[in-house]
Amino acid sequence: MKVGIVGAGHVATHLVKGLTQAGIEVSVIYSRTKASAAALAPYAPAAITTDHPDFRAQAPADIYLLAVPDQALPQLLPHTLFPARAVVAHTSGTQALELLSSLPGVETGVFYPLQTFSKEKEIDWRRIPVCIEASSQNAQETLVHLGEKLSDQVVLMPGEARRHVHLAAVFACNFTNHLWGIAQEVLQKAQLPVNLLEPLVQETVQKAFQFPPFTVQTGPAQRRDENTIAAHLQLLAAEPQYQHLYQVLTQSIQARQPENGPVSGKQA
Incomplete structure (x- = not known):
């Protein structure tokens, strides 16, 4: 099994590392700039790096994973050419499988790893759920097989469910990280x-x-401690955007709690 990686960002970087460590050959790495693709070459010694999106004659692969930002996919697809009968899958949590339907002569799918990726932080692929959707039984079996090489959690998931998972992940991860910041x-x-x-x-x-x-x-929001809430808002007077966010979250918490409901604790 040979895999081609289209992209050189956070997801692509960890896919190249993870696949190589799992003993799967990454045969080609594409990026819009040759330098970005070449930066991943040390993690996949057998890979050809390229900035030309015609993959038919350069180190053909069995599977191509499109690890590019969601907004870049529609612009990229009209310029890509893949070997006949290859399986081509995007890694998006929100884009539909049907987005790939215009690609000629290939089978298509989704290979969505449910994780936050940063180049600077190593991850454990075995613990990452990989959500699979496919246009055919062969593509599904191929992507599941690939997923099982990386992860202990491979889940067949249609597009609507995947979009709900992605929405939940934004609340659990992206928004939470912003609040910690x-x-x-x-x-x-x-x-x-x-x-x-x-x-x-x-x-x-x-x-x-x-x-x-x-x-x-x-x-304080759960306890409806108005004195503490007012004091916090005063501390945020110089940061109106944070003050507004504090108020919105306070209102959301209180909307979930009965007026005289049980108090779970006093901490924070």
Whole structure:
């Protein structure tokens, strides 16, 4: 089995590393700039690097994974040419499988790893769910086989379910990370060490997987502690965008809690 990687960003980087470590040959790496593709060459010694999206004659692969940003896919596809009968899959959480239907002579699919990727941070592929959708039985079997080489969690998932998973992931990961960034900024401006938050954050994440999160909500919004809320808003007076976000989240928490409901705790 040979795999071609289209893209050179965060997802592509970890795919190249993970596939190579799993003993799968990455035969070609494409990027719009040759330098970006070449930067991944050390992780896949057998790979050809290229900035030409005609893959028919340069190190043909059995599977091509399109690991490019969602907004780049529609612009990329009209310029790509793949070997006949190859399986071509995008890695998007939101784009439809049908987006690839215009590609001639190939079978298509989705190979969506449910994880946040940064080039600087190594990841454990065995723990990452890989969501699969395919246009044919052969493409499905091929992508499942590839997924199982990387991960212990390979899930067949139609597009509508995948989009819901991606939405949930944005709340759980992207928005949460942004809030942690704001929290660190608050501490830094007060000249306080950011690692003060580490035990609290770790406990919050662990508890979220032990109990339904809404049932263990804590904090001034849940307690309807208007004095504390007002004090926090005053501290954010110089940051109106954060002040507004605080108010929106407070209202959302209170909308989930009964007026005189049980108080889960007093911390934070």
